Amino acid sequence: MSSPVSDIDLHAHLIGQQGGRRALNTPVLVVDIDVLARNIQSMAAFAAEHGLALRPHAKTHKSADIARMQIAAGAVGVCSAKLGEAEAMANGEVDSILITSPVVTAPGIERLIALNQRIGDLRVVTDNPTNVQALMNAATTEKPLQVLVDIDPGIRRTGVASPEAALALAKQIAAAPSLRFLGVQYYCGREQHIEAWADRVDAMKKRTAYLKGIVDQLNAAGLSPQVITGGGTGTHRIDADLGVLNELQTGSYVFMDRQYNDCDLTGDGVTPFETSLFVDARVVSANTPGMATIDAGFKAMATDGGPPTILSGAPEGAVYHFMGDEHGAIVAADATFAIGDAVTLAVPHCDPTVNLYDHYHVVSHDTLVRIWPVQARGRSR
Amino acid sequence: MSSPVSDIDLHAHLIGQQGGRRALNTPVLVVDIDVLARNIQSMAAFAAEHGLALRPHAKTHKSADIARMQIAAGAVGVCSAKLGEAEAMANGEVDSILITSPVVTAPGIERLIALNQRIGDLRVVTDNPTNVQALMNAATTEKPLQVLVDIDPGIRRTGVASPEAALALAKQIAAAPSLRFLGVQYYCGREQHIEAWADRVDAMKKRTAYLKGIVDQLNAAGLSPQVITGGGTGTHRIDADLGVLNELQTGSYVFMDRQYNDCDLTGDGVTPFETSLFVDARVVSANTPGMATIDAGFKAMATDGGPPTILSGAPEGAVYHFMGDEHGAIVAADATFAIGDAVTLAVPHCDPTVNLYDHYHVVSHDTLVRIWPVQARGRSR
Numbered sequence A, B: 001m002s003s004p005v006s007d008i009d010l011h012a013h014l015i016g017q018q019g020g021r022r023a024l025n026t027p028v029l030v031v032d033i034d035v036l037a038r039n040i041q042s043m044a045a046f047a048a049e050h051g052l053a054l055r056p057h058a059k060t061h062k063s064a065d066i067a068r069m070q071i072a073a074g075a076v077g078v079c080s081a082k083l084g085e086a087e088a089m090a091n092g093e094v095d096s097i098l099i100t101s102p103v104v105t106a107p108g109i110e111r112l113i114a115l116n117q118r119i120g121d122l123r124v125v126t127d128n129p130t131n132v133q134a135l136m137n138a139a140t141t142e143k144p145l146q147v148l149v150d151i152d153p154g155i156r157r158t159g160v161a162s163p164e165a166a167l168a169l170a171k172q173i174a175a176a177p178s179l180r181f182l183g184v185q186y187y188c189g190r191e192q193h194i195e196a197w198a199d200r201v202d203a204m205k206k207r208t209a210y211l212k213g214i215v216d217q218l219n220a221a222g223l224s225p226q227v228i229t230g231g232g233t234g235t236h237r238i239d240a241d242l243g244v245l246n247e248l249q250t251g252s253y254v255f256m257d258r259q260y261n262d263c264d265l266t267g268d269g270v271t272p273f274e275t276s277l278f279v280d281a282r283v284v285s286a287n288t289p290g291m292a293t294i295d296a297g298f299k300a301m302a303t304d305g306g307p308p309t310i311l312s313g314a315p316e317g318a319v320y321h322f323m324g325d326e327h328g329a330i331v332a333a334d335a336t337f338a339i340g341d342a343v344t345l346a347v348p349h350c351d352p353t354v355n356l357y358d359h360y361h362v363v364s365h366d367t368l369v370r371i372w373p374v375q376a377r378g379r380s381r
Helices: A007-012 A033-049 A064-072 A083-091 A106-118 A129-138 A163-175 A197-220 A236-242 A350-354 B007-012 B033-049 B064-072 B083-091 B106-118 B129-138 B163-175 B197-220 B236-242 B350-354
Strands: A028-032 A078-080 A096-099 A121-126 A145-150 A179-186 A227-230 A277-285 A291-294 A309-312 A319-322 A328-331 A342-346 A359-364 A367-373 B028-032 B078-080 B096-099 B121-126 B145-150 B179-186 B227-230 B277-285 B291-294 B309-312 B319-322 B328-331 B342-346 B359-364 B367-373
Touching: A007 A367, A007 B106, A028 A033, A033 A064, A033 A236, A033 A359, A064 A078, A064 A083, A078 A083, A083 A096, A083 A106, A106 A121, A106 A129, A106 A145, A106 B007, A121 A129, A129 A145, A129 A163, A129 A179, A145 A163, A163 A179, A163 A197, A179 A197, A197 A227, A197 A236, A277 A350, A309 A319, B007 B367, B028 B033, B033 B064, B033 B236, B033 B359, B064 B078, B064 B083, B078 B083, B083 B096, B083 B106, B106 B121, B106 B129, B106 B145, B121 B129, B129 B145, B129 B163, B129 B179, B145 B163, B163 B179, B163 B197, B179 B197, B197 B227, B197 B236, B277 B350, B309 B319
Parallel strands: A028 A359, A078 A096, A096 A121, A121 A145, A145 A179, A179 A227, B028 B359, B078 B096, B096 B121, B121 B145, B145 B179, B179 B227
Antiparallel strands: A028 A277, A277 A291, A277 A342, A291 A328, A309 A342, A319 A328, A359 A367, B028 B277, B277 B291, B277 B342, B291 B328, B309 B342, B319 B328, B359 B367
């Protein structure tokens, strides 16, 4: 029995070859490094111009390599959705991390405190007095844990449900010697994808007035929040105009999936960001006129955002349908396909799609320039 | 900076402890070894009783450990959906594998031939004369590649589209010195989930008559198929009754997800299989009366089959809603939840859910008995 060779070993041989992208085994997750770098630069410049700290959300890319690019461009650190994602970022030399979901269980809190010892600047949110008590008991006065109060903007997912609860929680944190009250988090998830700019502005004005009221109460109580963090790719310009947040958590701008490409991000229809993330696939069966089966299905793309957009490999107007775990159909009347034909897709929802892959294949034009591991893939706990 | 410890390292310490399941970090993919073993035994007994070869589909579990349990119980080998999945099974000492999707690209065929040299009994399907030519050119006469003709039962996913095309392809394979014509594959994917037994029987009678016609033509042409493989958990009893298939590819019976639990598998409403696969989650936020947020969202469960069923941790009638990548809502009027509360879910569609996890946490009652890697997770190419 000869020794096994993985397709990643085989792909490594293609690095540096012009056209190497077209020789990859498929389906494969591809990121265009030139576009990615421009997106990162553009958001960093926006934040700097508006005097906002930028703490991009790593739940989008799950990559310490991309996190380090963001920090090199001016980001103060990153956000992580879960503890395991934060651990993966820390393993990749990222030293400032905000965990944006509460960590509530005993084994989770044990790992959280260990991570607080490992890196320079760990921050975590909470929305519950029992949780604050548990964090206080586990943390040490030698290196207090930095805690933010998570405020629910009406999603009912996480966050305190009233200004009174926010104030009480901030007081409880500030009084705990092993904790440090750092500020508040306010993530308006539902508003990010409101397609019309004017509707999004209206919604954010209402939401932000509520946040402002809480900040005013905290200030009056002598608990001024040093950090007021939130925002996303869909609202970052509005958040900057409204002037309450002082830190932005934008994530998807690095890749610009179909969901965000459907949104006007600036009010003038000109988006400063471009699509940098793709799935390259190939035709594996072509026995029916006007359609072809490609090798990318539920296991190649998350389905929660609907079907992907076909960018190349099929005539304009062609559509994709999921055909099970392993396959998708490209339907295009009058088109002729042959097995092996290359098809490039733009993904509908980037975060859970990235989570399906172990590697990014990083390209510049059609040259494979490197292969990055998706360090935080699967770190959902 | 102290060295990182993964949650899997921490979980390993819980093996053998009664109640260890309840101390796991969540979300976690849990398989009940006792139920799993009964399901495996039950299908093996059914196949033996009916004189059918059993070649369970490993795309369901992606686990060489479960594959070896199936083979120990009498299976002749396994099916794999993709080449990478087959390579993972081979790395896990599985020696007989049928790849149920065509392998059409040059780098794929190179890996396929390497795998054929590594294991005793590799089989692959094809549906295209150009592909047969490429396989023939790559394979060697020292160890001919075993090839089956994939026949489309009307899904238009993969498979030849007519009896004439099936016959022509079988002739082309049989004439190639480096290939061996082994038989045909016929997977009626659409019929597996027809809920009413009588409707499923009617549909399979029609579909199987079409297959029988092709088999008759192959026999008449001196190309008798040694292997006639297909079937699934939803139709295996009907397939056995109809008597054309001689090998069953059932997959989901090992786990019994919600989609299959909604089907009558035997015609009398008594299913011989039980649910063995679960996602254990926990409440992370509980600030809204009548609902709670748990730590399992798009990254913990595939969404293509709808929401999961809540098995424990919430009152009867409680429902789950996806709340983004990391979270889900449990809605149950009048219920009271506290952070840290355990919730167990039955997954809607097992195959792509398993693909989200690196490990199975194997339990017997509430004791964690071992941790298995999901060896073929992410092997979509």
